[in-house]
Amino acid sequence: MGTTEQEAVRAAIERIADRMADEKEYLTDLDSAIGDADHGANMNRGFRAVHEKIEGMDDAPPAELVKTVGITLVSEVGGAAGPLYGGSFMTASAELEDGVTAESSVAFAEAFLEKVKDRGDAPVGAKTMVDAITPAVHTYKKSIEEDDLEPVEALTKAVDACERGVNFTTPIRATKGRASYLGWRSVGHQDPGATSTLFIVEAIRETAVEYLGDGDLEPDATSPTVPDEAPAEAKDDEEAGGAEEKNETQEDA
Protein backbone atom coordinates (compact mmCIF):
# COMPACT_ATOMS: atom_id res chain seq x y z
CA MET A 1 0.00 0.00 0.00
CA GLY A 2 1.30 3.38 -0.85
CA THR A 3 1.09 6.73 0.71
CA THR A 4 -2.13 7.58 -1.06
CA GLU A 5 -3.97 4.95 0.88
CA GLN A 6 -2.53 6.28 4.09
CA GLU A 7 -3.47 9.82 3.12
CA ALA A 8 -6.99 8.77 2.30
CA VAL A 9 -7.45 7.11 5.65
CA ARG A 10 -6.11 10.17 7.42
CA ALA A 11 -8.35 12.41 5.34
CA ALA A 12 -11.37 10.35 6.28
CA ILE A 13 -10.52 10.53 9.96
CA GLU A 14 -10.03 14.29 9.73
CA ARG A 15 -13.30 14.69 7.87
CA ILE A 16 -15.11 12.73 10.57
CA ALA A 17 -13.52 14.97 13.21
CA ASP A 18 -14.64 18.09 11.33
CA ARG A 19 -18.15 16.73 11.00
CA MET A 20 -18.39 15.99 14.72
CA ALA A 21 -17.30 19.55 15.46
CA ASP A 22 -19.96 20.89 13.08
CA GLU A 23 -22.69 18.67 14.51
CA LYS A 24 -21.79 18.95 18.16
CA GLU A 25 -24.82 20.97 19.15
CA TYR A 26 -27.21 19.04 16.97
CA LEU A 27 -26.14 15.71 18.52
CA THR A 28 -26.36 17.16 21.99
CA ASP A 29 -29.87 18.48 21.26
CA LEU A 30 -30.93 15.01 20.16
CA ASP A 31 -29.37 13.52 23.27
CA SER A 32 -30.96 16.06 25.61
CA ALA A 33 -34.38 14.83 24.50
CA ILE A 34 -33.85 11.18 25.44
CA GLY A 35 -30.41 10.87 27.05
CA ASP A 36 -27.96 12.76 29.19
CA ALA A 37 -27.21 15.55 26.72
CA ASP A 38 -23.54 14.82 26.28
CA HIS A 39 -23.26 12.87 23.03
CA GLY A 40 -22.26 15.81 20.84
CA ALA A 41 -19.76 17.16 23.33
CA ASN A 42 -18.31 13.70 23.93
CA MET A 43 -17.93 12.81 20.26
CA ASN A 44 -16.42 16.20 19.49
CA ARG A 45 -13.95 15.93 22.36
CA GLY A 46 -13.01 12.41 21.30
CA PHE A 47 -12.41 13.23 17.65
CA ARG A 48 -10.61 16.46 18.47
CA ALA A 49 -8.20 14.34 20.50
CA VAL A 50 -7.97 11.89 17.60
CA HIS A 51 -7.15 14.73 15.24
CA GLU A 52 -4.27 15.83 17.44
CA LYS A 53 -3.05 12.28 17.94
CA ILE A 54 -2.75 11.41 14.27
CA GLU A 55 -0.94 14.60 13.38
CA GLY A 56 2.36 13.13 14.40
CA MET A 57 1.71 9.78 12.72
CA ASP A 58 2.90 10.53 9.21
CA ASP A 59 4.26 7.09 8.49
CA ALA A 60 1.62 5.04 10.23
CA PRO A 61 -0.17 2.45 8.11
CA PRO A 62 -3.99 2.51 7.95
CA ALA A 63 -4.51 -0.21 10.54
CA GLU A 64 -2.39 1.66 13.05
CA LEU A 65 -4.17 4.95 12.35
CA VAL A 66 -7.56 3.34 12.85
CA LYS A 67 -6.43 1.56 15.98
CA THR A 68 -5.24 4.90 17.35
CA VAL A 69 -8.68 6.32 16.64
CA GLY A 70 -10.17 3.55 18.76
CA ILE A 71 -7.74 3.86 21.66
CA THR A 72 -8.21 7.63 21.74
CA LEU A 73 -12.00 7.45 21.66
CA VAL A 74 -11.99 4.94 24.49
CA SER A 75 -10.13 7.28 26.78
CA GLU A 76 -11.82 10.53 25.68
CA VAL A 77 -15.45 9.88 24.83
CA GLY A 78 -16.83 8.15 27.90
CA GLY A 79 -20.44 7.08 28.23
CA ALA A 80 -21.54 4.18 26.09
CA ALA A 81 -20.22 5.75 22.89
CA GLY A 82 -16.60 5.41 24.11
CA PRO A 83 -16.51 1.62 24.35
CA LEU A 84 -18.92 1.12 21.46
CA TYR A 85 -17.11 3.27 18.91
CA GLY A 86 -13.62 3.16 20.41
CA GLY A 87 -13.56 -0.52 21.28
CA SER A 88 -14.97 -1.44 17.88
CA PHE A 89 -12.45 0.67 15.95
CA MET A 90 -9.68 -0.95 18.01
CA THR A 91 -10.83 -4.48 17.27
CA ALA A 92 -11.84 -3.99 13.66
CA SER A 93 -8.60 -2.19 12.76
CA ALA A 94 -6.94 -5.62 12.62
CA GLU A 95 -8.85 -6.29 9.40
CA LEU A 96 -6.87 -3.52 7.69
CA GLU A 97 -3.44 -4.91 8.51
CA ASP A 98 -2.84 -5.89 4.92
CA GLY A 99 -4.15 -2.63 3.58
CA VAL A 100 -7.45 -1.19 2.55
CA THR A 101 -9.21 -2.98 -0.25
CA ALA A 102 -12.85 -3.61 -1.09
CA GLU A 103 -12.47 -6.99 0.55
CA SER A 104 -10.74 -5.83 3.72
CA SER A 105 -13.18 -2.96 4.10
CA VAL A 106 -16.06 -5.43 4.13
CA ALA A 107 -14.23 -7.45 6.78
CA PHE A 108 -13.62 -4.25 8.73
CA ALA A 109 -17.28 -3.28 8.56
CA GLU A 110 -18.44 -6.70 9.66
CA ALA A 111 -15.96 -6.86 12.54
CA PHE A 112 -17.06 -3.40 13.65
CA LEU A 113 -20.74 -4.33 13.64
CA GLU A 114 -20.05 -7.60 15.40
CA LYS A 115 -18.17 -5.86 18.18
CA VAL A 116 -20.87 -3.25 18.68
CA LYS A 117 -23.56 -5.92 18.92
CA ASP A 118 -21.45 -8.04 21.20
CA ARG A 119 -20.56 -5.19 23.54
CA GLY A 120 -23.87 -3.36 23.60
CA ASP A 121 -26.10 -6.40 23.44
CA ALA A 122 -28.72 -4.39 21.58
CA PRO A 123 -30.82 -5.99 18.85
CA VAL A 124 -32.04 -4.09 15.80
CA GLY A 125 -35.09 -2.08 16.83
CA ALA A 126 -33.92 -1.02 20.29
CA LYS A 127 -33.39 2.59 19.11
CA THR A 128 -29.59 2.56 19.19
CA MET A 129 -26.66 2.96 16.82
CA VAL A 130 -27.17 -0.70 15.89
CA ASP A 131 -30.22 0.41 13.89
CA ALA A 132 -27.97 2.54 11.67
CA ILE A 133 -24.86 0.36 11.53
CA THR A 134 -26.61 -2.90 10.70
CA PRO A 135 -28.28 -1.85 7.44
CA ALA A 136 -25.19 0.13 6.41
CA VAL A 137 -22.86 -2.82 6.86
CA HIS A 138 -25.22 -5.37 5.30
CA THR A 139 -25.80 -3.10 2.31
CA TYR A 140 -22.10 -2.42 1.86
CA LYS A 141 -21.26 -6.12 2.00
CA LYS A 142 -24.00 -7.08 -0.44
CA SER A 143 -23.07 -4.26 -2.81
CA ILE A 144 -19.44 -5.36 -2.93
CA GLU A 145 -19.78 -9.12 -2.79
CA GLU A 146 -23.04 -9.85 -4.59
CA ASP A 147 -23.75 -6.83 -6.76
CA ASP A 148 -20.13 -6.31 -7.67
CA LEU A 149 -20.34 -2.55 -7.27
CA GLU A 150 -17.35 -0.25 -7.00
CA PRO A 151 -16.53 0.82 -3.43
CA VAL A 152 -17.82 4.36 -3.87
CA GLU A 153 -21.12 3.09 -5.22
CA ALA A 154 -21.33 0.58 -2.41
CA LEU A 155 -20.68 3.38 0.05
CA THR A 156 -23.41 5.48 -1.49
CA LYS A 157 -25.83 2.60 -1.01
CA ALA A 158 -24.55 2.16 2.53
CA VAL A 159 -25.12 5.82 3.37
CA ASP A 160 -28.66 5.49 2.05
CA ALA A 161 -29.31 2.41 4.15
CA CYS A 162 -27.74 4.05 7.17
CA GLU A 163 -29.96 7.10 6.81
CA ARG A 164 -33.06 4.95 6.59
CA GLY A 165 -31.87 3.23 9.74
CA VAL A 166 -31.55 6.57 11.51
CA ASN A 167 -35.06 7.57 10.43
CA PHE A 168 -36.33 4.24 11.68
CA THR A 169 -35.20 5.12 15.20
CA THR A 170 -37.57 8.07 15.50
CA PRO A 171 -40.97 6.39 15.84
CA ILE A 172 -39.85 3.45 17.97
CA ARG A 173 -39.49 3.00 21.70
CA ALA A 174 -36.04 2.63 23.21
CA THR A 175 -35.36 -0.66 24.96
CA LYS A 176 -31.59 -0.24 25.44
CA GLY A 177 -29.42 2.51 26.75
CA ARG A 178 -30.26 5.55 28.81
CA ALA A 179 -33.32 6.33 26.66
CA SER A 180 -34.92 3.05 27.69
CA TYR A 181 -35.57 4.51 31.14
CA LEU A 182 -38.02 6.88 29.45
CA GLY A 183 -40.12 4.06 28.01
CA TRP A 184 -42.79 5.39 25.67
CA ARG A 185 -41.61 8.94 26.12
CA SER A 186 -38.65 8.06 23.92
CA VAL A 187 -41.00 7.68 20.96
CA GLY A 188 -40.77 10.50 18.42
CA HIS A 189 -37.11 11.32 19.04
CA GLN A 190 -34.28 10.42 16.69
CA ASP A 191 -31.49 8.41 18.30
CA PRO A 192 -28.28 10.43 18.71
CA GLY A 193 -25.95 7.42 18.47
CA ALA A 194 -27.50 6.27 15.21
CA THR A 195 -27.16 9.84 13.96
CA SER A 196 -23.45 10.12 14.76
CA THR A 197 -22.97 6.79 12.99
CA LEU A 198 -24.56 8.28 9.86
CA PHE A 199 -22.19 11.26 10.03
CA ILE A 200 -19.21 8.92 10.16
CA VAL A 201 -20.42 6.84 7.23
CA GLU A 202 -21.15 9.99 5.23
CA ALA A 203 -17.67 11.36 5.94
CA ILE A 204 -16.12 8.12 4.76
CA ARG A 205 -18.14 8.19 1.57
CA GLU A 206 -17.24 11.81 0.91
CA THR A 207 -13.58 11.00 1.35
CA ALA A 208 -13.92 8.03 -0.97
CA VAL A 209 -15.51 10.26 -3.60
CA GLU A 210 -12.64 12.66 -3.24
CA TYR A 211 -10.06 9.96 -3.80
CA LEU A 212 -11.86 7.67 -6.20
CA GLY A 213 -14.38 9.81 -8.02
CA ASP A 214 -18.09 9.52 -7.57
CA GLY A 215 -18.73 6.42 -9.60
CA ASP A 216 -21.86 5.90 -11.62
CA LEU A 217 -24.41 6.61 -8.97
CA GLU A 218 -26.08 9.86 -8.27
CA PRO A 219 -25.18 10.40 -4.66
CA ASP A 220 -28.41 12.12 -3.96
CA ALA A 221 -30.84 9.31 -4.12
CA THR A 222 -29.94 8.47 -0.67
CA SER A 223 -29.13 11.23 1.56
CA PRO A 224 -29.86 14.87 1.22
CA THR A 225 -26.70 15.99 2.94
CA VAL A 226 -24.29 14.10 0.80
CA PRO A 227 -24.98 15.74 -2.53
CA ASP A 228 -24.67 19.22 -1.15
CA GLU A 229 -21.55 18.68 0.82
CA ALA A 230 -19.56 16.16 -1.05
CA PRO A 231 -18.57 18.22 -4.07
CA ALA A 232 -17.70 21.28 -2.05
CA GLU A 233 -15.58 19.38 0.40
CA ALA A 234 -13.95 17.38 -2.30
CA LYS A 235 -12.54 20.56 -3.70
CA ASP A 236 -11.09 21.49 -0.38
CA ASP A 237 -9.01 18.42 -0.20
CA GLU A 238 -6.40 18.43 -2.77
CA GLU A 239 -5.27 14.93 -2.96
CA ALA A 240 -6.71 12.69 -5.52
CA GLY A 241 -5.54 9.28 -5.56
CA GLY A 242 -5.61 5.64 -5.33
CA ALA A 243 -8.28 3.22 -4.73
CA GLU A 244 -7.35 2.53 -1.21
CA GLU A 245 -9.74 5.02 0.15
CA LYS A 246 -12.59 2.64 0.09
CA ASN A 247 -11.33 0.80 3.03
CA GLU A 248 -11.49 3.80 5.08
CA THR A 249 -15.09 3.91 4.41
CA GLN A 250 -15.58 0.72 6.04
CA GLU A 251 -14.49 1.80 9.33
CA ASP A 252 -17.48 3.52 10.36
CA ALA A 253 -19.71 0.87 9.16
Add this chain to the structure above:
Amino acid sequence: MVGLVVVSHSERAAEGIREIAAEMAGDTQIEAVGGDGDGGIGTNATDIQETIDSISDGEAAVLVDLGSAVMNAELAIEMSDNDAKIADAPVLEGAVNAAVSATSPKATLDSVLEAAEEAGEISKV
Protein backbone atom coordinates in the same frame (compact mmCIF):
# COMPACT_ATOMS: atom_id res chain seq x y z
CA MET B 1 -5.46 -12.47 47.46
CA VAL B 2 -8.39 -11.42 45.28
CA GLY B 3 -8.88 -7.65 45.04
CA LEU B 4 -12.00 -5.59 44.38
CA VAL B 5 -12.59 -2.72 41.98
CA VAL B 6 -15.70 -0.59 42.50
CA VAL B 7 -16.88 1.29 39.39
CA SER B 8 -19.56 3.97 39.47
CA HIS B 9 -20.67 6.85 37.25
CA SER B 10 -19.87 9.05 40.24
CA GLU B 11 -16.35 9.15 41.63
CA ARG B 12 -17.80 10.02 45.05
CA ALA B 13 -20.27 7.13 44.91
CA ALA B 14 -17.47 4.71 44.02
CA GLU B 15 -15.33 6.01 46.86
CA GLY B 16 -18.26 5.84 49.31
CA ILE B 17 -19.03 2.25 48.37
CA ARG B 18 -15.36 1.38 48.71
CA GLU B 19 -15.41 2.92 52.18
CA ILE B 20 -18.41 0.87 53.28
CA ALA B 21 -17.03 -2.39 51.88
CA ALA B 22 -13.58 -1.74 53.38
CA GLU B 23 -15.05 -1.92 56.88
CA MET B 24 -15.58 -5.64 56.28
CA ALA B 25 -12.55 -6.31 54.17
CA GLY B 26 -9.58 -7.08 56.35
CA ASP B 27 -6.48 -6.87 54.19
CA THR B 28 -8.37 -7.11 50.91
CA GLN B 29 -7.30 -4.49 48.41
CA ILE B 30 -10.31 -2.45 47.30
CA GLU B 31 -10.00 0.32 44.74
CA ALA B 32 -12.63 2.81 43.60
CA VAL B 33 -12.92 4.43 40.18
CA GLY B 34 -15.64 6.62 38.73
CA GLY B 35 -16.60 9.71 36.81
CA ASP B 36 -15.75 10.74 33.29
CA GLY B 37 -12.20 11.83 34.05
CA ASP B 38 -13.17 15.50 33.85
CA GLY B 39 -14.99 15.76 37.13
CA GLY B 40 -18.33 14.85 35.57
CA ILE B 41 -20.67 11.90 35.75
CA GLY B 42 -19.71 8.96 33.56
CA THR B 43 -17.23 6.14 33.24
CA ASN B 44 -13.98 5.83 31.35
CA ALA B 45 -12.44 2.55 30.21
CA THR B 46 -8.87 3.76 30.45
CA ASP B 47 -9.28 4.87 34.06
CA ILE B 48 -10.93 1.55 34.93
CA GLN B 49 -8.12 -0.37 33.25
CA GLU B 50 -5.49 1.50 35.25
CA THR B 51 -7.37 0.72 38.44
CA ILE B 52 -7.64 -2.99 37.60
CA ASP B 53 -3.92 -2.98 36.82
CA SER B 54 -3.25 -1.53 40.26
CA ILE B 55 -4.60 -4.64 42.00
CA SER B 56 -1.32 -6.06 43.17
CA ASP B 57 -2.10 -9.76 43.28
CA GLY B 58 -3.42 -9.85 39.74
CA GLU B 59 -6.99 -10.99 40.33
CA ALA B 60 -9.90 -8.60 40.66
CA ALA B 61 -13.66 -8.84 41.09
CA VAL B 62 -15.21 -5.79 39.44
CA LEU B 63 -18.41 -4.26 40.84
CA VAL B 64 -20.25 -1.87 38.51
CA ASP B 65 -23.30 0.36 38.55
CA LEU B 66 -25.34 1.25 35.44
CA GLY B 67 -25.27 0.77 31.67
CA SER B 68 -22.10 2.13 30.16
CA ALA B 69 -20.15 1.28 33.34
CA VAL B 70 -20.61 -2.35 32.33
CA MET B 71 -19.36 -1.77 28.80
CA ASN B 72 -16.41 0.33 29.91
CA ALA B 73 -15.48 -2.26 32.54
CA GLU B 74 -15.63 -5.04 29.95
CA LEU B 75 -13.36 -3.09 27.65
CA ALA B 76 -11.01 -2.27 30.53
CA ILE B 77 -10.74 -5.97 31.37
CA GLU B 78 -9.91 -6.77 27.75
CA MET B 79 -7.12 -4.18 27.86
CA SER B 80 -5.74 -5.22 31.26
CA ASP B 81 -3.11 -7.86 31.94
CA ASN B 82 -4.72 -8.71 35.25
CA ASP B 83 -7.33 -11.43 35.58
CA ALA B 84 -10.58 -9.60 36.27
CA LYS B 85 -14.26 -10.42 35.99
CA ILE B 86 -17.44 -8.39 36.42
CA ALA B 87 -19.83 -9.46 39.15
CA ASP B 88 -23.46 -9.53 38.01
CA ALA B 89 -24.51 -7.93 41.27
CA PRO B 90 -25.85 -4.73 42.82
CA VAL B 91 -22.82 -2.53 43.27
CA LEU B 92 -23.04 -1.72 46.99
CA GLU B 93 -24.37 -4.97 48.40
CA GLY B 94 -22.19 -6.92 46.00
CA ALA B 95 -19.09 -5.05 47.10
CA VAL B 96 -19.80 -5.76 50.77
CA ASN B 97 -20.43 -9.45 50.12
CA ALA B 98 -17.34 -9.70 47.96
CA ALA B 99 -15.19 -7.94 50.57
CA VAL B 100 -16.25 -10.41 53.24
CA SER B 101 -15.75 -13.37 50.93
CA ALA B 102 -12.30 -12.21 49.88
CA THR B 103 -11.04 -12.40 53.47
CA SER B 104 -11.35 -16.20 53.43
CA PRO B 105 -7.99 -17.94 53.02
CA LYS B 106 -9.62 -20.19 50.44
CA ALA B 107 -11.08 -17.35 48.41
CA THR B 108 -10.75 -17.52 44.63
CA LEU B 109 -11.89 -15.05 42.01
CA ASP B 110 -14.88 -17.26 41.26
CA SER B 111 -15.86 -17.68 44.91
CA VAL B 112 -15.69 -13.91 45.44
CA LEU B 113 -17.81 -13.30 42.34
CA GLU B 114 -20.31 -15.88 43.51
CA ALA B 115 -20.58 -14.19 46.90
CA ALA B 116 -21.09 -10.82 45.22
CA GLU B 117 -23.81 -12.23 43.00
CA GLU B 118 -25.67 -13.70 45.95
CA ALA B 119 -26.28 -10.09 46.98
CA GLY B 120 -28.75 -9.84 44.11
CA GLU B 121 -31.10 -12.11 46.02
CA ILE B 122 -31.11 -10.21 49.29
CA SER B 123 -34.57 -9.06 50.33
CA LYS B 124 -34.49 -5.77 52.19
CA VAL B 125 -37.97 -5.51 53.64
